[in-house]
């Protein structure tokens with residue numbers, strides 16, 4: 001049976017809302033298929049506004065991979081802003097996909113990619129608008145299977161009540177496998193209903209179905225154990241790892257929106273994973289090992305991606321792009337190919353060394369030398385040892401001064417506050433560093449026209465990192481340290497004038513910590529916050545700490561217990577049954593090493609340090625160099 | 637597309653100016669002018685159009701727009717002009733650009749600029765058609781009569797310069813109701829009145845929704861959804877009709893060396 005579009009009912013509402021184009025679709029690269037010509041239908045959601053969600057790489061890749069299958073349909077849906085939400089409720093218009101404006105509830109699967117936990121309330125809005133029961137237990141045979149993916153899915157326990165399943169790790173092969181299972185189950189006439197389908201998914205060992213696990217608690221509130229309550233369900237669920245990125249050169253047909261979005265560029269991942277071993281970095285820990293895309297594939301993707309899209313900017317993405325084994329050749333090759341055109345290249349890298357500046361120079365050939373970012377992350381050498389960010393103060397100052405002498409006027413330094421073992425003194429060192437950078441920069445350039453911006457983020461201890469046991473620093477302490485830091489920066493009027501200062505309030509970080517390290521009992525808080533109007537919690541103008549505080553109190557959830565409490569080695573963590581490949585003993589050793597100030601080298605350049613990932617996941621590091629170069633493109 | 641190279645040391649000069657008429661249709665009428673401008677620049681790149689760039693530190697492609705339709709209003713008659721550093725065949729350019737833009741943003745015509753003066757000077761007025769689903773044609777007829785009989789009809793709107801009050805009556809050259817059997821009504825049995833307008837381009841601009849506010853100020857017209865389309869814009873003839881602004885370039889006497 002075909003499914004009707006809701007467009008005729010949505011259209012009259014659009015003149016009444018802000019930026020209506022975000023709900024219209026019509027992107028270049030969008031795939032429109034006949035409903036009846038397909039067997040398995042996915043709605044893919046990024047639970048934030050279109051302007052943030054559209055450029056998301058994960059969604060774009062899965063959208064393309066799925067739509068390449070003739071009998072599979074994938075469409076996209078995003079969070080609607082409160083103005084449209086109110087109108088949709090008033091006129092009975094359900095959550096829709098932007099591609100063909102079909103109702104989300106009609107699809108077989110709703111896959112939601114969570115880059116951050118602050119999108120959880122938006123998931124509830126979408127489910128509710130779609131007419132899908134909020135609680136997975138209330139859903140019947142006709143409702144979509146709600147799947148969570150993305151980094152936050154490595155601890156989906158706080159949303160365990162609302163999702164049917166979570167998928168850990170890389171999605172390319174996972175969605176194909178899930179599609180196969182759904183296709184088969186439908187072809188067989190849906191035997192055993194929803195329950196049987198979920199059981200089959202759980203049987204893969206890569207799909208976590210919360211309802212098939214019971215959580216038992218100790219009298220003091222800690223978890224005693226998490227055990228399967230069904231035969232055929234594995235004790236631990238493992239992440240997926242896509243090996244050989246050259247075999248998965250997506251996105252090939254990037255989505256080009258009409259609406260303005262946060263990134264207007266063709267983005268290509270040049271590698272996945274990172275083994276630098278920064279202990280605070282969840283992304284680095286859960287995406288191991290490093291898998292590079294070869295220079296040849298990168299070159300081809302850039303050429304075809306630009307031709308297809310008409311974008312004039314290319315982003316070479318990864319967790320630390322300057323670490324690609326052939327990054328020098330990639331940058332100079334692309335810079336040469338696009339020299340004299342209006343194509344610009346960008347490389348997110350925050351490495352604190354001269355090589356990073358060389359790359360930036362290569363990429364700014366066309367003249368733009370806007371700003372350079374370095375991320376020492378910690379203010380003192382001591383704290384940098386704790387977090388395993390190996391850069392000495394000397395190197396840092398030398399690097400920044402080199403940037404100034406090479407023509408950059410503006411440098412951004414990124415730090416974190418609230419790191420484990422941190423003292424006031426560690427944070428005050430940031431001021432000293434910034435002063436030193438300006439003083440040395442003025443001396444070296446003979447100019448007073450140089451600036452640096454100190455940008456501070458609050459540290460949130462994350463699951464699957466060595467800091468998963470660490471207590472979070474209370475927001476009051478962070479706010480006090482940041483006040484002290486500001487005073488210290490401005491204590492020298494002349495130097496202080498050249499230093500910009502940006503920081504975030506501690507409160508959203510505390511809620512992020514609650515949601516990222518929470519267990520199933522936190523779900524009641526999310527639901528209550530949503531019911532009280534919580535939406536778009538990642539946006540400071542929509543976030544309300546009071547709303548979260550009240551909801552937690554009403555639900556009997558002690559935010560401090562979840563966030564600022566240090567965990568012991570013996571404690572069962574809510575995500576222990578979810579396997580990122582990292583050996584828990586290795587993580588614990590790394591946590592003890594952090595406290596002792598021992599550093600850990602990168603396994604790309606030194607021997608394997610047995611973090612556990614490669615043997616557990618049957619993967620290995622894939623790095624170059626291949627020795628190949630990019631050839632000049634034929635000029636017109 | 638292979639990357640286009642510009643001569644070293646400065647941007648290539650403009651050797652050809654092309655005037656383009658384009659449409660915003662269906663759902664893509666919600667494209668704002670900024671959105672369209674970005675999409676158009678990308679289309680120029682996808683279609684490898686030899687667009688000329690301005691001089692300076694951050695060069696801009698040479699594109700100039702004639703007055704753009706408000707977001708949410710469809711149009712069959714939007715105009716822009718581009719400057720090229722290499723001459724092209726305008727018919728081919730029209731096809732290539734239309735292919736490079738999504739369906740709903742349609743390039744209808746491209747002609748080489750052969751006449752002096754810019755497009756904006758040739759645009760005095762617009763013809764609009766507004767569909768009013770749910771409104772009985774008789775009801776609209778009465779409102780039109782009341783509107784036309786009035787001396788002045790003030791409406792208020794929030795503009796970039798703040799709250800402004802202006803006269804909608806003076807800007808209207810022609811106002812009539814159209815035969816409703818033409819109405820592409822989506823739901824059978826629901827009446828749909830159609831309003832045809834010719835409105836002068838004045839400052840602050842009087843837009844289709846302002847006219848509807850004006851009608852509601854003088855008559856009892858139900859508020860509800862409406863769908864407006866610009867059908868034409870150009871110079872106003874003595875008979876209250878609109879001249880095609882590209883006619884001079886299409887048929888006119890060539891000037892200079894082209």
Ligand code: SF4
Nearest residue numbers: 603608609611613614
């Ligand atoms: S198992 Fe060894 S080689 Fe693999 S990521 Fe961990 S440390 Fe590196």
